[in-house]
Amino acid sequence: MSTREKGTIAAVIVAAGRGERAGQRDGPKQYRSIGGRAVLAHTITAFLAHPLVGRLVVAIHPEDEELFRTAVCDLPPDVVIVHGGATRQASTLRALKALKPSAPGAVLIHDGVRPFVSEGLIARVAAAVTADTGALPALAIADTLKKAGNGGIVSATVPRNGLHAAQTPQGFPFAAILAAHRQAAAEGRDDFTDDSAIAEWAGLTVRIVEGEPDNIKLTFAREIVMADEKLRMNASAWPDVRTGNGYDVHALGPGDHVTLCGVDIPHDKALVGHSDADVGLHALTDALLATCGAGDIGTHFPPSDPQWKGAASSKFAAHAATIVREKGGRIANADVTLICEAPKIGPHRPAMVAALAAALGIEEHRVSVKATTNEKLGFLGRGEGIAAIATATVVYPGSLS
Numbered sequence: 001m002s003t004r005e006k007g008t009i010a011a012v013i014v015a016a017g018r019g020e021r022a023g024q025r026d027g028p029k030q031y032r033s034i035g036g037r038a039v040l041a042h043t044i045t046a047f048l049a050h051p052l053v054g055r056l057v058v059a060i061h062p063e064d065e066e067l068f069r070t071a072v073c074d075l076p077p078d079v080v081i082v083h084g085g086a087t088r089q090a091s092t093l094r095a096l097k098a099l100k101p102s103a104p105g106a107v108l109i110h111d112g113v114r115p116f117v118s119e120g121l122i123a124r125v126a127a128a129v130t131a132d133t134g135a136l137p138a139l140a141i142a143d144t145l146k147k148a149g150n151g152g153i154v155s156a157t158v159p160r161n162g163l164h165a166a167q168t169p170q171g172f173p174f175a176a177i178l179a180a181h182r183q184a185a186a187e188g189r190d191d192f193t194d195d196s197a198i199a200e201w202a203g204l205t206v207r208i209v210e211g212e213p214d215n216i217k218l219t220f221a222r223e224i225v226m227a228d229e230k231l232r233m234n235a236s237a238w239p240d241v242r243t244g245n246g247y248d249v250h251a252l253g254p255g256d257h258v259t260l261c262g263v264d265i266p267h268d269k270a271l272v273g274h275s276d277a278d279v280g281l282h283a284l285t286d287a288l289l290a291t292c293g294a295g296d297i298g299t300h301f302p303p304s305d306p307q308w309k310g311a312a313s314s315k316f317a318a319h320a321a322t323i324v325r326e327k328g329g330r331i332a333n334a335d336v337t338l339i340c341e342a343p344k345i346g347p348h349r350p351a352m353v354a355a356l357a358a359a360l361g362i363e364e365h366r367v368s369v370k371a372t373t374n375e376k377l378g379f380l381g382r383g384e385g386i387a388a389i390a391t392a393t394v395v396y397p398g399s400l401s
């Protein structure tokens with residue numbers, strides 16, 4: 001058993017198959033919707049949200065680029081996408097090669113079509129990988145096993161003692177599994193249905209850890225239907241939707257432009273602040289952090305820290321969005337209201353929406369920017385400053401603790 005630090009394990013998700021056994025009328029199974037999201041989006045979220053997982057590589061089919069972009073639209077930029085090969089084995093090797101430059105100590109290899117992988121299972125497999133041992137989650141066979149001959153006639157009852165059904169994620173010391181895959185490819189072996197089989201063939205010890213009955217592989221159409229029903233039932237039982245709000249104000253001083261919601265607008269004054277003083281992005285950063293009790297902007301970017309002097313505030317909002325995602329959250333809506341007498345916000349609204357969506361890694365239809373004056377009342381009305389309020393709505397899986 002090994003103790004692992006946060007973010008030190010790499011993961012490969014193979015999702016380049018054609019899903020022939022599930023039927024292809026509705027497209028490849030990894031992009032079919034279960035509980036309102038693509039199967040693969042659920043799987044990727046489970047790994048991105050896991051504290052131990054640092055690097056992530058996803059193997060997709062070259063023809064699925066568009067499907068992938070639509071299904072998994074808020075992917076952090078450091079996730080690597082590779083094109084898979086003709087077999088699961090070939091797809092895995094391509095993904096492992098993409099990980100080589102980052103030289104992780106250990107890697108978990110998972111089927112894109114096992115969307116119910118749990119945080120506990122990922123942790124259990126990761127903990128069982130050592131410098132010279134792989135780890136395989138598996139369940140002891142519960143049914144009596146029959147061998148059938150011609151015409152479905154039973155030819156033998158196979159003793160089930162010691163037999164297990166293999167699951168993923170399977171974990172390995174990275175260099176050893178990459179070498180084993182390379183050796184298998186060099187020797188023309190393309191018949192391995194899982195990575196443990198390749199490791200075993202190459203002489204690496206693989207230890208079984210307890211798998212999970214819920215961690216099913218969606219192989220046939222009926223399993224996709226059942227997965228959808230299960231998620232819909234869970235969601236109607238308790239959707240964990242959280243809202244957070246934020247407020248910020250900065251004084252106006254000498255200058256020739258203001259930066260609001262990521263957009264530079266010519267003005268006869270400038271906002272005064274340690275960073276670029278973008279009140280819209282500051283309020284939104286606080287709103288996002290508030291959805292998961294992660295403090296406020298000052299907790300993460302103290303004004304006393306010289307590295308944030310003049311910083312683009314999009315960095316702050318992007319960091320808050322990463323924290324939300326690490327906790328498994330999906331940003332459903334981000335809403336900012338700017339309060340000022342001038343400059344006029346309307347003409348810049350589309351650019352602001354685009355800038356906020358890009359900073360948070362979400363679609364533009366989830367972003368709203370509004371503006372109002374303060375009816376010439378108070379310090380805002382006298383043009384001494386600009387304020388912003390923001391509301392963020394985030395959907396977290398299960399109950400956030």
Ligand SMILES: Nc1ccn([C@@H]2O[C@H](COP(=O)(O)OP(=O)(O)OP(=O)(O)O)[C@@H](O)[C@H]2O)c(=O)n1
Nearest residue numbers: 014015016017018019020021086087088091112
């Ligand atoms: N050339 C391939 C074949 C499979 N896979 C992935 O390996 C996992 C194994 O699941 P499986 O049910 O075998 O997927 P398919 O090969 O797509 O299914 P089928 O055999 O029914 O066509 C899936 O996530 C699949 O996308 C892959 O990345 N590249």
Ligand SMILES: C[C@](O)(CO)[C@H](O)COP(=O)(O)O
Nearest residue numbers: 111166167168193194195217
């Ligand atoms: C890797 C795997 O999911 C472990 O159970 C399985 O071996 C994939 O095999 P399949 O033949 O492609 O279903």
